[in-house]
Amino acid sequence: MTPAPDRTAEELLKGIWRENPIFVQVLGMCPSLAVTNSAVNAVVMGLATLAVLVASSTLVSLLRRFIPAQVRLSTYIVIIATFVTVADMTLQATLPTVHKQLGAFIALIVVNCLILGRQEAFASKHGVKLAIADAIGMGTGFTLALTILGSLREVLGNGSLFGFPLFGDHYEPWVVMILPPGGFIMLGLILMTFNWWKERKQAATAGGAA
Amino acid sequence: MSDPVAPEAEKEPSSPVLVGTLTFAGLMSGLLIVGAWQLTLPAITAHKAESLKATVFEVVPGAASIQRLAWDGGALVAKEAPATQQGPAEPVVYGAYDQGGKLLGYAVPAEGPGFQDTISLLYGYDPDSKTILGMRVLDSRETPGLGDKIFKDLAFVGAWAGLPTETVPVIVGKGKKTEAHQVEAISGATISSKAVMRIITTSHAEWTPRLPLRADAPAPAPSAAAETP
Numbered sequence: 001m002t003p004a005p006d007r008t009a010e011e012l013l014k015g016i017w018r019e020n021p022i023f024v025q026v027l028g029m030c031p032s033l034a035v036t037n038s039a040v041n042a043v044v045m046g047l048a049t050l051a052v053l054v055a056s057s058t059l060v061s062l063l064r065r066f067i068p069a070q071v072r073l074s075t076y077i078v079i080i081a082t083f084v085t086v087a088d089m090t091l092q093a094t095l096p097t098v099h100k101q102l103g104a105f106i107a108l109i110v111v112n113c114l115i116l117g118r119q120e121a122f123a124s125k126h127g128v129k130l131a132i133a134d135a136i137g138m139g140t141g142f143t144l145a146l147t148i149l150g151s152l153r154e155v156l157g158n159g160s161l162f163g164f165p166l167f168g169d170h171y172e173p174w175v176v177m178i179l180p181p182g183g184f185i186m187l188g189l190i191l192m193t194f195n196w197w198k199e200r201k202q203a204a205t206a207g208g209a210a
Numbered sequence: 211m212s213d214p215v216a217p218e219a220e221k222e223p224s225s226p227v228l229v230g231t232l233t234f235a236g237l238m239s240g241l242l243i244v245g246a247w248q249l250t251l252p253a254i255t256a257h258k259a260e261s262l263k264a265t266v267f268e269v270v271p272g273a274a275s276i277q278r279l280a281w282d283g284g285a286l287v288a289k290e291a292p293a294t295q296q297g298p299a300e301p302v303v304y305g306a307y308d309q310g311g312k313l314l315g316y317a318v319p320a321e322g323p324g325f326q327d328t329i330s331l332l333y334g335y336d337p338d339s340k341t342i343l344g345m346r347v348l349d350s351r352e353t354p355g356l357g358d359k360i361f362k363d364l365a366f367v368g369a370w371a372g373l374p375t376e377t378v379p380v381i382v383g384k385g386k387k388t389e390a391h392q393v394e395a396i397s398g399a400t401i402s403s404k405a406v407m408r409i410i411t412t413s414h415a416e417w418t419p420r421l422p423l424r425a426d427a428p429a430p431a432p433s434a435a436a437e438t439p
Contacts, residue, residue: 068223068231075235082239086246093253096261103358104326104351 008133015137021114022145022187023194028114032146033183035105039162042150044098046143048091048106052083053115053142054135057123061131064124076119077110084109114142153177153186259291262332262348266304266317269334269344271371273306273314277430281420288431303417305427306334313427315343320413324405327351329360333370333410337421342379345370345410357402366403369393375414381407 021027031049036042056079060067067075088106091099099106109115118138123131151161157177159167176182266276279286281301288305304317316337321330329350334343347361359366370393373379377391381404384397395403422428 066231068228070223071228071232074232078232078235078239082242085243089246089250089254093250093257096254096257104353107351 008129011130012133012137015134015139015141016144017141019138020141020145021138022142022149023191025114026191027117028112028142029187031105031108031112032149033180033187035102036146036150036153036183036186037157037178038101038154039147039151040098041101042146043143044091044095045102045105046139046146048087049109049112049115050136050139050143052080052087052109053118053139054132055083056080056115057118057131057135058128060119060123061126061128067124072124073116073120076116076124080115080119081110114138149183149186149190152190153182156186157182258348262304262319265332265346265348266306266334268346269317269332270306270315271334271343272308274309275307275311275430276317277305277307277428279303279305279316279428286420286422286428288428290431303421305430307430311430313424316417316421318413318417319348320409322405322409322412324350324360325352325357325399325401329402329405329409331406331409333413335375335414335417335421337423337427340375342370342373342375342410345406347406352399352402356396356399359396359399360402360406363396366394366396370410375418378411379407 015021019025022029022032028049031045035045056076059079060076063075084107087109088099091102091106118135122134126134155161155166156174157179159165159171159173174182177186263276267273277288278290279302280289281303286303286305291302302319304319306314306317308314314336316335317332318335319330319332321328323329327350329352330348331345332348333345335341336343345367350358350360352358352360361367373393374390377389379391379393381395381400382388382392384394386392387394393403393407
């Protein structure tokens with residue numbers, strides 16, 4: 001089966017919206033809740049995950065005919081762990097302050113089920129072009145979702161965005177939003193909005209067809 | 211879909227093939243990591259040295275200049291770090307001086323096992339009043355949300371400033387501090403709190419006999435005086 005001309009674009013776009021890893025698949029919750037207490041942390045975490053995902057998917061897709069099925073998961077993990085270690089050291093060399101903020105969570109990208117999931121479900125079954133498109137899409141979707149979560153939490157919980165104060169001295173920060181419970185509350189609210197919007201759209205299409 | 215491979219239908223690969231695949235993957239992974247390590251090491255070392263310097267000014271309040279002091283086995287000598295490190299690292303402290311070049315205290319780097327990985331920290335020490343001047347964690351991988359309070363909990367970080375060491379300081383439970391040499395543990399992170407205390411007391415026991423009083427301290431090298439924060 002040859003991919004349709006727009007297949008690449010479709011694989012790229014599905015991760016950003018229709019199959020967004022956080023808002024739709026609800027994958028990789030551990031980093032999403034833990035590091036999204038500020039927009040900068042969220043963006044860096046998202047980009048690190050994106051880089052690891054693209055590199056791993058490329059390699060897994062290239063090697064998919066050489067990796068025996070019996071040891072595929074261990075091989076994927078070795079590949080992912082390698083790229084995570086490289087990303088960890090790169091970040092430590094370029095952005096030491098952010099690296100310190102993110103602490104153990106960069107190393108924990110290894111166990112982000114989103115990455116292993118994409119290798120098993122997509123990269124190991126498709127060509128390099130589609131695998132890269134899928135990885136970029138999913139990684140971008142993940143980064144966008146983390147950024148939305150991180151920005152909202154930082155604005156509400158600290159009165160700033162990317163470190164710049166937004167409101168005057170009169171603003172009393174809603175501290176709970178940058179604490180762990182705030183992550184759950186904000187994610188819940190976003191998921192609620194997302195599902196409400198989706199259902200309304202579905203109802204509209206169903207109503208239109210009837 | 212596009213690749214109709216059914217693993218069950220294929221012939222079972224032999225064990226050597228499986229072992230070989232994983233060995234190869236491990237080898238490649240090792241090579242890549244070593245390569246990245248070599249590339250990033252200079253930048254990481256530079257950042258660490260820079261943040262160490264900045265931290266010295268935090269653990270010895272009021273310091274205007276710092277000087278690296280190495281222990282050569284019999285005395286402290288003012289000595290810059292060698293450009294390339296050969297052999298085991300020599301024991302080092304940092305002398306912190308005021309505007310007039312008089313010693314205010316020493317900043318002592320120390321490290322030891324934490325709850326998960328090595329905690330490295332820096333503490334300021336005044337040899338005349340025998341008190342700790344301050345403590346900052348340089349590097350740690352303690353549990354996010356619990357153990358990482360050893361540097362995020364400002365009450366804990368602040369508790370080290372002015373801690374007397376004539377009686378060996380100890381960690382006590384939250385709200386149980388009754389004497390000056392006690393530090394309250396962080397609730398939920400007792401092991402990490404105790405680790406910080408153990409690192410400091412161990413290092414302190416080793417360094418106290420080596421650190422001369424303010425008046426007898428080695429003078430800063432002329433170049434160090436220009437090194438303001």
